[in-house]
Every structure is written in C-alpha cells, then in structure tokens.
Amino acid sequence: MAFQDNPVPAVRYLAVTFDCPDPAELARFYSAALGLPVIRSADGFALVGQEGSPGLGFYRVADYQRPTWPDSSVPKQAHLDLGVDDLDAAQGRLVALGAVAADTQPMPGRRRVLLDPAGHPFCITL
Numbered sequence: 001m002a003f004q005d006n007p008v009p010a011v012r013y014l015a016v017t018f019d020c021p022d023p024a025e026l027a028r029f030y031s032a033a034l035g036l037p038v039i040r041s042a043d044g045f046a047l048v049g050q051e052g053s054p055g056l057g058f059y060r061v062a063d064y065q066r067p068t069w070p071d072s073s074v075p076k077q078a079h080l081d082l083g084v085d086d087l088d089a090a091q092g093r094l095v096a097l098g099a100v101a102a103d104t105q106p107m108p109g110r111r112r113v114l115l116d117p118a119g120h121p122f123c124i125t126l
Contacts, residue, residue: 009089011082014125015047017057019064019077026058057081080122087112090124 020026027038027046039055040047049055061077068074084090091101091112102113102121111125 009084009086009093011084011090011094011124013054014081014083015049015055015057017059017079017081017123019061020058021060021064023058023060027056030056030058079120082122082124084124084126087124087126094124 018026023044023046024038024041027041027048030036030048031038034048034056036048036050036055038046038048039051044060046058047055048058064077065074067076069076082090087109091099091114094114095101098117099114099122102115105113111123113121113123115121
C-alpha cells in the first residue's frame with residue numbers, strides 16, 4: 001500500500017453519532033448535560049460541541065428502537081463520523097486499509113458510508 005505518488009488525504013475525527021427518534025431533543029439534553037452548544041441542527045441531524053472540535057451527533061432513524069442493553073436483542077446504535085477534504089481520495093485510502101464501501105449511499109456527494117473490517121458502519125463527510 002504505497003501512497004508515494006499521491007499525498008495522504010487528511011481524515012479528521014468529527015463525531016460519534018447516535019441513532020435516535022428526535023435529534024433536537026437529544027441534542028438539547030446533551031447540550032445541557034455537558035454545557036456545550038448545539039452547533040448544527042437540521043430536521044434529521046443535530047451536533048453538540050465546540051466549532052472546530054469533535055462533538056456528539058444525533059441522527060434521526062424513522063423506525064428507531066431503544067437499545068435493550070445489557071440484553072443484545074436491540075443493540076447499541078452509534079457510529080463514527082470522520083471529516084475529509086476529498087471524499088474520493090479518503091475513500092480510496094480507507095478501502096486500501098481494509099474498509100468496504102456500503103451498498104447504500106444516501107448522500108454520496110457529501111458523505112460516504114463505509115464499513116470497517118469488523119463490519120461497523122462509519123461515515124466520511126466533507
């Protein structure tokens with residue numbers, strides 16, 4: 001795996017993102033609990049943290065089911081978000097390291113869903 005001809009694309013840790021039924025509600029909770037502002041909020045996503053630093057993300061899932069931990073019948077639901085400057089270059093690098101592109105790509109021009117070598121989904125985002 002040589003990247004001598006091309007510079008290694010930058011990959012930055014952005015957030016751990018939790019599935020939930022109401023991103024705004026969960027963001028308000030963590031904002032108050034941690035004393036951090038809500039720095040992004042849209043219909044299906046919210047982010048708590050400091051601008052320019054990693055944060056906690058909350059992503060709306062329509063058929064969300066609460067985790068049943070410690071019973072694993074409904075597992076914990078979270079994934080990493082990694083920031084990149086070039087989606088294609090970063091995806092190429094991460095695939096070379098062992099990731100696989102997920103079959104479903106809801107926003108391929110802004111975000112790519114990859115699976116780590118153990119099958120955990122994570123996102124690379126512009």
